[in-house]
Amino acid sequence: MAQSDTVVRILDTAEALFAEKGFAETSLRTITSRAKVNLAAVNYHFGSKKALIQAVFARYLDPFCEAFNTELAVLENKQQTIPLEELLAVMARTTLNVPATKGSLSVFMRLLGLAYTQAQGHMRRYLQENYGQTFLRFTHLLKLSSADLPDAERFWRLHFILGAVVFTMSSLDALRDIALNDYDEKTRIADLVARLLPVVTAAMQAPVPVQPEKIKSLVVSC
Amino acid sequence: MAQSDTVVRILDTAEALFAEKGFAETSLRTITSRAKVNLAAVNYHFGSKKALIQAVFARYLDPFCEAFNTELAVLENKQQTIPLEELLAVMARTTLNVPATKGSLSVFMRLLGLAYTQAQGHMRRYLQENYGQTFLRFTHLLKLSSADLPDAERFWRLHFILGAVVFTMSSLDALRDIALNDYDEKTRIADLVARLLPVVTAAMQAPVPVQPEKIKSLVVSC
DNA sequence: TAATGTTTGAAACATCCGTTTAACTTGGAG
DNA sequence: CTCCAAGTTAAACGGATGTTTCAAACATTA
Numbered sequence: 001m002a003q004s005d006t007v008v009r010i011l012d013t014a015e016a017l018f019a020e021k022g023f024a025e026t027s028l029r030t031i032t033s034r035a036k037v038n039l040a041a042v043n044y045h046f047g048s049k050k051a052l053i054q055a056v057f058a059r060y061l062d063p064f065c066e067a068f069n070t071e072l073a074v075l076e077n078k079q080q081t082i083p084l085e086e087l088l089a090v091m092a093r094t095t096l097n098v099p100a101t102k103g104s105l106s107v108f109m110r111l112l113g114l115a116y117t118q119a120q121g122h123m124r125r126y127l128q129e130n131y132g133q134t135f136l137r138f139t140h141l142l143k144l145s146s147a148d149l150p151d152a153e154r155f156w157r158l159h160f161i162l163g164a165v166v167f168t169m170s171s172l173d174a175l176r177d178i179a180l181n182d183y184d185e186k187t188r189i190a191d192l193v194a195r196l197l198p199v200v201t202a203a204m205q206a207p208v209p210v211q212p213e214k215i216k217s218l219v220v221s222c
Numbered sequence: 223m224a225q226s227d228t229v230v231r232i233l234d235t236a237e238a239l240f241a242e243k244g245f246a247e248t249s250l251r252t253i254t255s256r257a258k259v260n261l262a263a264v265n266y267h268f269g270s271k272k273a274l275i276q277a278v279f280a281r282y283l284d285p286f287c288e289a290f291n292t293e294l295a296v297l298e299n300k301q302q303t304i305p306l307e308e309l310l311a312v313m314a315r316t317t318l319n320v321p322a323t324k325g326s327l328s329v330f331m332r333l334l335g336l337a338y339t340q341a342q343g344h345m346r347r348y349l350q351e352n353y354g355q356t357f358l359r360f361t362h363l364l365k366l367s368s369a370d371l372p373d374a375e376r377f378w379r380l381h382f383i384l385g386a387v388v389f390t391m392s393s394l395d396a397l398r399d400i401a402l403n404d405y406d407e408k409t410r411i412a413d414l415v416a417r418l419l420p421v422v423t424a425a426m427q428a429p430v431p432v433q434p435e436k437i438k439s440l441v442v443s444c
Numbered sequence: 445t446a447a448t449g450t451t452t453g454a455a456a457c458a459t460c461c462g463t464t465t466a467a468c469t470t471g472g473a474g
Numbered sequence: 475c476t477c478c479a480a481g482t483t484a485a486a487c488g489g490a491t492g493t494t495t496c497a498a499a500c501a502t503t504a
Contacts, residue, residue, distance in 0.1 A: 004481080024246035027461065038483055043463060045481095117244075117335050117392055124396075152405040156390070156417050159397055163389025164382040164425075171338065174346075175381055183374040195378050198428045203386075206424030209416060226451080249491060260453055265493060267451090 007045050009035040015056050019110045023053055054126050057115070060108045061127075065134045067098045072137045084145045085201050091138070092193045105189050109169030116166065146204060153208055161200050168192065229267050231257040237278050241332045245275055276348050279337070282330045283349075287356045289320045294359045306367045307423050313360070314415045327411050331391030338388065368426060375430055383422050390414070 013035035017026045028049055032039045046052040071094050075082050095105065115123040139158070146154055168175065172192070179185045235257035239248040250271060254261045268274040293316050297304050317327065337345040361380070368376055390397065394414070401407045 006481080022246065024244065028463090029461080038481095039462095040464080040483075041481085049462065113389075116389075117332075152401060152407050153417065155401060155405065156397075156409075156414070157421055159390050159393070160386040160418065160421055163387070164385040167338070167385025167389050168378070168381050171381070175378075179374060179377060183377065185374050187378075192378070194431060195375065196382065198431060199379055199382055199425045202428030203421045203425040206420045209420060228451080250493090251491080260451095261492095262454090262494080263452070271492065 004045065006035075006037045006041050009037060010042060010045065010052070011056060011059060014052055015059075015107060015111070018053065018056060018114070019107045022114055028052075050122060053123065057111065057123075057127070058130075060111075061131055064095070064098045065131055068094045069134055069137070072134070072141065075141055076137075081144050081147070082141060084142075084204060085197070087141055087145045088197060088200055088204075092197060096190060096193060106169055106172040109166055109172070111170075113166040113170035149204075150208065154204075157204055157206075161203060164200070164203075165196060168196070226267065228257075228259045228263050231259055232264060232267065232274070233278060233281060236274055237281075237329060237333070240275070240278060240336070241329045244336055272344060275345070279333065279345075279349070280352075282333075283353055286317070286320045287353055290316045291356055291359070294356070294363065297363055298359075303366050303369070304363060306364075306426060307419070309363055309367045310419060310422055310426075314419060318412060318415060328391055328394040331388060331394070333392075335388045335392030371426075372430065376426075379426055379428075383425060386422070386425075387418060390418075 010031065014026070014031050017031055017034070020026075028042050029039060032041060042049065042052055046055055068091070071090050075087065075090065115127065142158065143151075143154065149157070169189075169192070172189070176187050179187050232253065236248070236253050239253055239256070242248075250264050251261060254263060264271065264274055268277055290313070293312050297309065297312065337349065364380065365373075365376065371379070391411075391414075394411070398409050401409050
């Protein structure tokens, strides 16, 4: 076997437990006992708990970035500028198609959300160092596809969107239950992406407040 | 004094530390030693660490909900339907104005983000049970202000927006630093709200995909 | 002032944590 | 068959955690 059975079982179990309870709240003992491997196996195969967390992310992000980079290369070679909708759709499609790996997309999105909000430093740094370049390629194309937007405005809107995606995806199970009960809607992950796409596009193309200062005072006062 | 000095010092310190490092990562010893109170004080005054966390939230949310409820009452008494922008602006204004309490809004937003992504159960339940009714009043008005939107669509968009707000606010410090370095922009929290408002409104008013099924297959294929 | 209830203080308690050690098993290569 | 490296196992380590205890200090009321 290419990869020890133990390693895969640890990764699978850790991924599920991290997504369910968070990183700090999941102990190595819980992981190893549920995975039916010895406690020392984590430190033997991965070195530390931190390294295990990063390995869980790498298993998702490495294939994603590879696929996304080839998609980006195609877009970069086009002569005319890419419409915003198309750029966003490519990203959505890549995200949906790549995880032919195990585990659902919502699990990973939840992990991503955790990594950004939780435990501050080390995970953000890891993501930045290992996958920051791919992200930069994307933002460069995004700039071309929304040239009329001031840089600062695009920066903030990108993070609004990031928040909407990560937050919704990471609460997906709970929200899906509500949607099922209240609206008889069986939301699959692809349906959610289909809903997100027009919203995100509209958000990106919303009118820019002419005078931020004036708007601000208008909001605060009265 | 109405409230023991110790209680206030614990709440202030816990709030800051929770926002900075997360709930599980912040120990009672760290809190009590920085707050210069005895370790046992937390269990004496609050009962448990969980109860302390909830108390931190209550100190923010109780005055907010009180203010928001009176604002909602005003809107409910109006005869004509409230424009979507106005409804959202009222919420933004209330959020900005209420915390005449200590601590900045970004601290609390970060806590809110943590509560939703981290530790799953008990915090969500607490928020739902104690502040769910106010939230319902708001969503009822929101429905009137966006009557042409299908219920399910509105439900999902509301959570997209929630994600954008919470996520951005909770990463505010990091993002603000980037914005300062890259765009020479000193973003105050009111500026951010001013940026959010048109984006959120546009997101809510984005065109509804006519046939969700068709859109989905369009995205997945090709 | 004396008695009473509340708040603090230092220490101990029982667990749980991530990590390390060292003995043991196992599967191939020489 | 021997040997050795890779993998597994059980046990223990040092430290940190939330919580409890109980005596001392304090404030309040009778």
